[in-house]
Amino acid sequence: MADLFILLPEAMDGAPLYGWRQYGRWATGEAPPAGLTDPAAVAFVPGTSVTRHEVHIAARKPSEARQAALFAIEDDVAEPVDRLHIALGTPGENDQRAVLVTSAADMAAWTAWLAANGYPSADLVAAHSLMPENADLYEAPGEYLVRKEGRVFAVDEQTPEDLLQLLAPQPPGAVYGAQLARKLGTVPAGEGARDRAAYLQMLAEGYEAATPGSLLSLRQGIYAIRSPFSLGWARRWGLVGALAASVLVLWLASVALETSAYRSQTDALRTETARIVNSAVPAANGNVQEALATLRQTQRTGAASVRATMASAALYEALGESDNAEIRSMRYDAASGQLTALVVIANYAEADAIAGRLEEAGLNVRLGQARQTGERVLGEFVIEGAAT
Incomplete structure (x- = not known):
């Protein structure tokens, strides 16, 4: 169960939105709640930054499956494979697998931001993975979520109406959001997300209601969440430490091992963060703040260009x-x-x-x-x- 949800902006120089439950109700803000230490966090990335594909992959080894998936979707995205990051779903019928694709630069920017802000183990989920099941089209701030022929994807809200009508299912079906329904010439089946806070709440509730393991996380490959090494079982020996000197020795040994493990985890986290930063922005030489500044400048350059x-x-x-x-x-x-x-x-x-x-x-x-x-x-x- 996640303690904190983060809606990442389209450009990383924008402000993220945080959401959490407080006394049974949802609370949101541009800063996390005070007093929340080491939360289990989930970050939602814009659906327009991630595409979803269905491919046939016969390989069983993870490394072989990822390589096969990269070449299977290369023609669809028309992008060199070394500039892509993919996440593989579990094998389905006839070895069909869902594949999420995003740019390696975006993935590096997201994970670097999470690490720099104290959430190195936060999960990363694409917004359209949590599209409501009863909706065929869903209006959200900055993007429209679309379900067509069993596939889900997102389009920019600035998409011209004629192109939007070509991308939408025919007939449109259940459209949530008045503005989106007007563009498609139909009647809305309900409200979409009126603002970012409503959008974050919809995504967070969808994440909480999902069956464990059913959502496809982007944290795979070099960005996979490392399982922390824990010696919690050894703490239980402390309850009987007074019974025998031998148990006291074991307890002291467990403390020493835990301290060593924490130091190793800290060093590994620093090394992993530096590696991610160097892969995204080699010129930063492992400096997270300098890398973020470079990525923000890149975003500003892209923002001034044609959509x-x-x-x-x-x-x-x-x-x-x-x-x-x-x-x-x-x-x-x-x-x-x-x-x-x-x-x-x-x-x-x-x-x-x-x-x-x-x-x-x-x-x-x-x-x-x-x-x-x-x-x-x-x-x-x-x-x-x-x-x-």
Whole structure:
């Protein structure tokens, strides 16, 4: 049972929201409650930062299964595997497994923030993993949760209405949230989360109601929560310490072992934190505060660039005037604010025409590599916001 719940912001330079139970009621605040020491904490990450996939994995060894999963989802996310972090679900029917995918940079930033703020063992759960079972679409601050054809995912609340209608199930089904229902031209089945406090409470209650082991945690691989070494069983010998000198010796030995174990855990935690920081921001040389400052600066740079949803919507519109144009993949780099798309078009001249329409929409476009595929051309478009 968790003592403290944390709703992490979309950008790590934003303020997290804390939630906890107080006298049987929910309390929230931008700071944790006073007097709560070493709590069992759970952090919820934005659903838009994590995608969910279903893949067939026959491998049984954890290392082999993770490697197979990485290559199985590589084409879906159009991102190099060394820049991804995945979490594997348990094997299901016909060796099907759920796979959560997020960027390695985001995962490093989340775990570094938790370690720096005193929650190194906090669990990390994607928001859409706790979407209410009776909802097909759910309105939340900053994002919409969607359930379609057995899969759950999240989209940015700034997604254009025409694109949102394409992503939503048809018919929309049970829509929670008045604004989301209006965009989809339907009647809401109930309220969504009006603010971050309501959203955090919904996620926390869903976490508490979930069957143990049913939720897929992002804390896997190098970010797995280490089981603490405990000698609690040895403390019970202290109750009979007065009965014999031999028992007293055992009790003293247990104290010495516990002290040594705590020191080892502290050293291991410092080493693990430094390793995570170095993997995310090598230039920080293990300095957590410097790494967080670098990650915040990266977030600010991304925040000034074009949104992925806006760039993809402009690309779909630009392709509308081209016959038989087909998008093969899209990849968004949050650090640089660039959307890279592979598009099949009729000829090389069509690439210049599409780029021209995107530039008319106020975007910068760079044409990457292109190659002939049969009678058609596979071209690369790199789209970013116009320079100010």
